[in-house]
Amino acid sequence: MENLQKINKETYADDVLRLALDVGEGMLKNGGEISRVEDTIERICHAYGAVHVEVFAIISLISASVRMEDDTYSSQIRRVKSTGMNFALLEELNGLSREVCHDVPSLEYFDERLHALKNKKYGSHALSMFAWMLAAASFAVFFGGGIWECLWAAIAGVAMFCIDTYAPRRVNTIAKNVMSAFVATLLAAASTFIHGGEGSVIIMGSLMLLVPGVAIGTAMRDIFCGELLGGMLKLLQACLAALMLAFGYILAATLMGGGAI
Amino acid sequence: MNFFTVQLLVRLITSAAGSCAFALIFKTHRRHLFRIGLAGLITYFIYHTVLYLGGGFFVASFASTLFAAAFGEVCARLFRAPALIYNLTALIPIVPGGEAYYTMRYLLERDMLRANEKLLATVGVALGIAGGIVLVSLVVGVIGDRIAQKHGGDHGGKH
Numbered sequence: 519m520e521n522l523q524k525i526n527k528e529t530y531a532d533d534v535l536r537l538a539l540d541v542g543e544g545m546l547k548n549g550g551e552i553s554r555v556e557d558t559i560e561r562i563c564h565a566y567g568a569v570h571v572e573v574f575a576i577i578s579l580i581s582a583s584v585r586m587e588d589d590t591y592s593s594q595i596r597r598v599k600s601t602g603m604n605f606a607l608l609e610e611l612n613g614l615s616r617e618v619c620h621d622v623p624s625l626e627y628f629d630e631r632l633h634a635l636k637n638k639k640y641g642s643h644a645l646s647m648f649a650w651m652l653a654a655a656s657f658a659v660f661f662g663g664g665i666w667e668c669l670w671a672a673i674a675g676v677a678m679f680c681i682d683t684y685a686p687r688r689v690n691t692i693a694k695n696v697m698s699a700f701v702a703t704l705l706a707a708a709s710t711f712i713h714g715g716e717g718s719v720i721i722m723g724s725l726m727l728l729v730p731g732v733a734i735g736t737a738m739r740d741i742f743c744g745e746l747l748g749g750m751l752k753l754l755q756a757c758l759a760a761l762m763l764a765f766g767y768i769l770a771a772t773l774m775g776g777g778a779i
Numbered sequence: 780m781n782f783f784t785v786q787l788l789v790r791l792i793t794s795a796a797g798s799c800a801f802a803l804i805f806k807t808h809r810r811h812l813f814r815i816g817l818a819g820l821i822t823y824f825i826y827h828t829v830l831y832l833g834g835g836f837f838v839a840s841f842a843s844t845l846f847a848a849a850f851g852e853v854c855a856r857l858f859r860a861p862a863l864i865y866n867l868t869a870l871i872p873i874v875p876g877g878e879a880y881y882t883m884r885y886l887l888e889r890d891m892l893r894a895n896e897k898l899l900a901t902v903g904v905a906l907g908i909a910g911g912i913v914l915v916s917l918v919v920g921v922i923g924d925r926i927a928q929k930h931g932g933d934h935g936g937k938h
Binding site: 549550552554580603604605606607608609611613616640641645646650652655657659660661662668670718721722723724725727729731732734735736737738739742743760763764767768769772 | 844863886904905911918
């Protein structure tokens with residue numbers, strides 16, 4: 519993203535919309551809800567003097583158009599191909615949009631701040647790996663596992679982190695779910711084989727990292743609160759993710775000798 | 780059956796730890812971690828209590844989601860952060876991972892009766908979570924609109 523070279527009256531509408539979309543796209547790419555994304559883009563455009571703003575967002579696309587007081591018009595879209603979860607960045611983008619709507623600084627300042635945020639590093643790989651381990655291990659203990667199950671679940675957590683982080687970009691979330699469930703089940707089978715551990719809690723612990731329980735909740739919320747299309751897409755994605763999870767588990771369990779683990 | 784068992788204590792601790800772990804996975808800023816752990820702990824406690832008192836899976840998850848979402852909205856206003864950060868992480872302990880696993884396992888073992896039972900539990904909890912989130916969203920939206928009307932159309936509570 520290049521910095522704005524100069525503020526041109528003719529391109530004012532384009533620049534404002536571009537910056538607003540940068541913020542909105544950033545939010546969408548890092549876990550923000552659709553209604554928040556649309557709301558943010560509208561607020562920013564209005565703060566910079568837009569008379570008429572139309573925004574439409576779903577999980578993979580934002581389309582917006584804006585008309586200024588002097589009847590200049592801009593229409594832009596952003597295609598979002600992959601989303602992750604980065605709540606620190608989401609929070610900062612939220613804060614930036616609050617600040618911009620309140621103070622209405624120059625577009626150059628806005629651009630610089632945005633640039634700085636996008637280039638900032640949020641948390642290390644080591645911390646994330648630790649977090650995945652901690653999550654899987656905690657829930658293995660939650661479901662009644664002992665120290666060995668905790669350790670195996672931690673290994674499963676690391677494996678799932680690696681799948682999530684290092685899988686080639688082409689591989690989407692749904693495929694990653696199959697692989698993660700598959701690997702977790704294999705590791706649980708290994709634990710049962712090696713020292714007769716309670717394999718099921720290892721799977722349950724690791725599964726908590728994959729089950730899209732809250733995604734279903736937010737999808738329903740979107741549906742009931744006005745975002746029918748976006749909500750239904752999210753719901754479909756969540757249900758597919760759950761099915762793929764089951765597929766990965768069943769595949770691994772069947773390969774491990776037909777019996778369940 | 781005792782209410783205060785070791786199992787409850789273990790689950791409370793691991794709920795808090797699990798919620799914090801998820802917060803770290805989602806790259807949440809450090810300053811929210813304590814509140815997130817607390818939220819996860821209380822959310823699971825409410826879930827456990829309602830189940831213990833005889834409510835079904837749906838009521839238990841609905842009640843605990845009401846708390847988690849309301850807590851999330853309050854924290855969001857107080858600490859200027861998107862409510863999503865708190866909602867998602869506080870609800871993690873009641874996401875039906877265990878029930879989902881058992882559903883799959885009983886399906887594999889062709890034990891259709893048990894699979895059905897677990898499937899109902901899974902769906903019940905998921906619907907409870909969904910219902911709780913929707914209700915709190917609606918209430919917050921209505922309150923936000925009322926406040927906006929009073930102040931003449933300023934910041935309707937979302938920011």
